[in-house]
């Protein structure tokens with residue numbers, strides 16, 4: 001596994017070591033030791049999967065509020081997606097910035113999404129599927145979202161959105177969290 005820093009603080013692109021032979025290839029998708037050595041989360045009590053019928057399907061941007069904030073490790077298992085993250089940590093050097101990554105069935109890249117980031121994706125092909133590890137159990141009461149076209153972020157999705165849930169189309173404009181008084 002190779003660990004590549006991204007333009008956003010603490011977000012990491014993981015690329016697998018491919019062991020090719022006459023049968024095909026072998027790749028280690030998750031390694032507790034390598035993740036720990038890289039200073040990354042190693043405990044993932046949930047493993048989720050989502051399938052999307054159509055190219056142009058957008059899911060996101062989602063996060064869970066503290067103390068239920070989650071790390072996610074996202075992989076495209078079929079087709080291709082544009083995976084987008086936004087840093088929503090006010091104390092981070094990359095606060096309010098976004099980045100996008102093409103994750104495909106063929107490149108096997110995985111995106112490590114730290115706690116405090118909003119995450120979403122747009123499918124680039126019909127019948128695209130995504131699997132992701134999650135570090136904190138699903139807690140609907142702690143769920144929050146950022147609208148895909150919120151002018152506060154100006155995310156470039158790169159292609160047309162044709163399918164989105166009512167929930168995701170309706171996230172309110174982003175408001176910076178209140179600074180705690182000391």
Ligand SMILES: Cc1cn([C@H]2C[C@H](O)[C@@H](COP(=O)(O)OP(=O)(O)O[C@H]3O[C@@H](C)C(=O)[C@@H](O)[C@H]3O)O2)c(=O)[nH]c1=O
Pocket residue numbers: 048050059060061062063072119120121138165
């Ligand atoms: C996320 C999730 C949803 N569900 C249920 C709730 C609902 O009935 C159905 C679909 O939920 P949603 O519409 O929230 O699914 P979806 O829009 O795919 O939500 C996911 O989006 C991506 C971008 C993420 O980053 C994930 O963390 C997650 O928020 O599945 C669970 O039971 N467990 C889960 O962990």
